[in-house]
Amino acid sequence: MQNQTEEFSLIRRLPPYVFSIVNDLKIKARARGEDIIDLGMGNPDQPTPKHIVSKLIEASRNPRNHRYSSSAGIPKLRDAICAWYKRNYDVELDPDSEAVVTIGSKEGISHLMVSVLSPGEVVIVPSPNYPIHSYSVIIARADVKSVPLSDGAALMHSIESAVKEIWPRPKVVIVSFPHNPTTAVVDLDFFRNLYELAKENGLIVVHDFAYADLCFDGYKAPSFLQVPGAREVGVEFFSLSKSYSMPGWRVGFMVGSPKIVAALKRIKSYLDYGIFQPIQIAAISALNGTQGCVGEIRDRYMDRRDKLIEGLGRAGWNIPKPKGTMFVWAEIPEEYRDIGSLEFSKLLIKEAKVAVSPGVGFGNHGEGYVRFALVENNQRILQAVRGIKRLLISK
Numbered sequence: 001m002q003n004q005t006e007e008f009s010l011i012r013r014l015p016p017y018v019f020s021i022v023n024d025l026k027i028k029a030r031a032r033g034e035d036i037i038d039l040g041m042g043n044p045d046q047p048t049p050k051h052i053v054s055k056l057i058e059a060s061r062n063p064r065n066h067r068y069s070s071s072a073g074i075p076k077l078r079d080a081i082c083a084w085y086k087r088n089y090d091v092e093l094d095p096d097s098e099a100v101v102t103i104g105s106k107e108g109i110s111h112l113m114v115s116v117l118s119p120g121e122v123v124i125v126p127s128p129n130y131p132i133h134s135y136s137v138i139i140a141r142a143d144v145k146s147v148p149l150s151d152g153a154a155l156m157h158s159i160e161s162a163v164k165e166i167w168p169r170p171k172v173v174i175v176s177f178p179h180n181p182t183t184a185v186v187d188l189d190f191f192r193n194l195y196e197l198a199k200e201n202g203l204i205v206v207h208d209f210a211y212a213d214l215c216f217d218g219y220k221a222p223s224f225l226q227v228p229g230a231r232e233v234g235v236e237f238f239s240l241s242k243s244y245s246m247p248g249w250r251v252g253f254m255v256g257s258p259k260i261v262a263a264l265k266r267i268k269s270y271l272d273y274g275i276f277q278p279i280q281i282a283a284i285s286a287l288n289g290t291q292g293c294v295g296e297i298r299d300r301y302m303d304r305r306d307k308l309i310e311g312l313g314r315a316g317w318n319i320p321k322p323k324g325t326m327f328v329w330a331e332i333p334e335e336y337r338d339i340g341s342l343e344f345s346k347l348l349i350k351e352a353k354v355a356v357s358p359g360v361g362f363g364n365h366g367e368g369y370v371r372f373a374l375v376e377n378n379q380r381i382l383q384a385v386r387g388i389k390r391l392l393i394s395k
Contacts, residue, residue, distance in 0.1 A: 013138045018361035022345050026355045037384040040355040042180065042326060042373040046245040046300060049293035055285040059278035069274035072265045073101025073253065077280045080287040081253050088212075089223040097258040098231065100265050103275055105210055105239040105252040106132050108264065109174075111271065112235070112254065113140040115263040116204060117171065124162050124173040126155060128181055128359060128366030133174045133208065145170060148365050149182055152190040159194070163201050173198070176208035178221055178324025181362045181371040185215075185323045188222040191230070198233040204260065205234030210252075211325045213243040213294050216302045219323040224256075231256045242326060243294050244286045251275060251283045301326045304374040304381050311385030315392050328372040329359075333392060341370055351394075352387035 019040065026036050059065050072078070078095035085091045093099055102108030109132055117123070119141040125134045126149040134144045145166055147158040163170055175194070177186045191207075198205045207224040215221050224236050235256030241247040254264060274280070308328055309319050319330045336344050341358035348354045348370075357373070359366030376384070 010139065010141070014135060018342060019357055021342065022349065022355060022358060025346060025349045029349060029353070034353060036349060036353050036355055037376055037380050037387070038355045039372045039374070039376060039381075039384060040357050041375070043375055044242060044245045044247050044326070045375045045377075046297055048246050048249070049244065049286075051289055051293075052244060052246065052282050052286045056278050056282040059281040062278075065277040065281065067277075069277040069280065071268040071272050071274045073099070073274065074277065074280050077101055077284050077287075078253075080284045081255065084287045085223070085225070085255065089226050091223060091225045093225075093231075093255055094258070098261055099253060099255045100261050100268070101275065101280065102237070102252040102254055102264075102268075103272065104241065104250040105208060105237040105254075107250070108237055108252055108254050109133070109206070109208065110136040110139060111267050112206065112260070112264050113137055113142065113172075115267045116260065117142040121172075122166055122168070122170040124159055124170050126158075126175060127364065128362035128369075129174075130176060130180045130208070131362065133176065134363070137172075137174075142171075146363060146365070149179065149184060151184070152186045156190060156193050156197075160197060163197065163203065169201060170203065172204045172206060174206045174208065176210070178211040178215065178322075180211065180325055181327055181357065181359070181366065181369075182329045183322030183325045183327055185219060185221060188226060191222060191224045191227050194224070195227045195230050195233060199229070203233065204257075205230070207234065207236045209236050210239045211242055212238060214298055214301055214326055215324045216298070216305065217321070217323055221324060231258075233257065235260050240283055240286055243297065245293075245297055246283075246286065249279050249282070251279060301374050304376075304378060307378050307381045308372060308374065308385065311382060312388060315385065315389035317388070317392060326374050328374065329369055330372065331369050337368060341367055345370055348388065348391070351391045352384070354384045354387050 029036050078099045081099045082093040082095045085093050113136040117140040121142045122145050123137045124145050127146040137144045147162050212221050224230050235254050237254050239252040332344050341360045345356050345358040357371040359369030
């Protein structure tokens with residue numbers, strides 16, 4: 001029988017998630033009563049800090065907050081966003097023209113691509129990448145040019161080469177540091193060079209800064225907007241999901257170029273009425289309130305990182321410690337590389353009772369790796385290490 005969606009041209013360009021294969025195996029194993037430790041999806045398990053939840057409850061009791069809100073975000077939240085940038089990065093922003101609230105960064109990036117792209121235009125996306133960075137381009141009926149993700153200098157060279165070689169010239173470049181899934185980080189010089197390239201070639205820079213606060217071992221991630229003039233050529237996204245453990249709340253924002261902000265505002269004005277107002281009020285409390293909770297969340301991820309990597313190291317699987325994100329990006333042990341990341345991920349569920357994300361799900365350049373999400377407590381992390389150790393020893 002013919003697939004009913006085959007007649008839809010856009011759906012044909014959106015293949016099923018590779019991750020769903022592993023997820024289905026996890027669900028079936030759990031249905032059989034097996035204890036599967038899920039380190040696959042980057043779904044934060046830590047509770048939202050109490051003062052943020054309390055503000056939500058308080059605001060929810062006010063009937064005035066039950067009405068339609070603003071698609072661009074309420075003014076006080078945009079004020080809080082700009083104050084947060086000033087405190088953290090010494091970047092001055094205009095809350096009216098240079099900030100817009102989004103329903104998480106995933107929605108914002110998707111609708112931004114619809115806002116700025118025409119069918120057939122080209123977007124440069126380093127690979128491997130968070131899937132929405134490439135699929136938002138496809139949803140906008142535009143085309144993706146993948147370049148291999150590597151260290152800052154090599155990546156910059158790859159982007160420069162793509163800009164020179166492609167005709168018509170690319171319109172947008174999407175980057176994200178600290179990087180999901182590879183955990184790669186850059187310094188401010190990378191963004192300085194990217195700004196110069198964008199200015200010279202009329203590129204729009206989109207920086208997904210979702211893991212801005214999840215940095216370890218003394219590393220502090222730079223903001224693209226710290227580069228003088230950056231807001232002339234680009235924008236930056238941030239999400240409260242990770243820093244404040246608010247994934248299900250769906251609060252994010254985009255800041256930067258007034259022209260690009262205006263474009264996203266215009267599209268959103270047709271598509272949504274904004275986030276439930278009590279959630280926006282609670283987000284103000286998150287950004288303006290005590291930031292000790294952010295440090296506690298970060299430290300917990302770092303502790304889990306250390307437990308996982310040190311444990312796997314003792315089992316003979318040596319993985320460098322990432323400087324950022326809530327993930328560990330691990331090259332598959334040599335004796336399993338010939339089967340590929342998907343089959344290795346399936347083997348981990350079957351034999352080690354651990355679910356991870358296969359690297360190929362993040363693009364062809366992710367093949368040969370798996371991603372661990374640090375979304376289980378230390379006891380479960382160590383249980384996962386024991387299961388993986390049994391698998392590696394049995395080989």
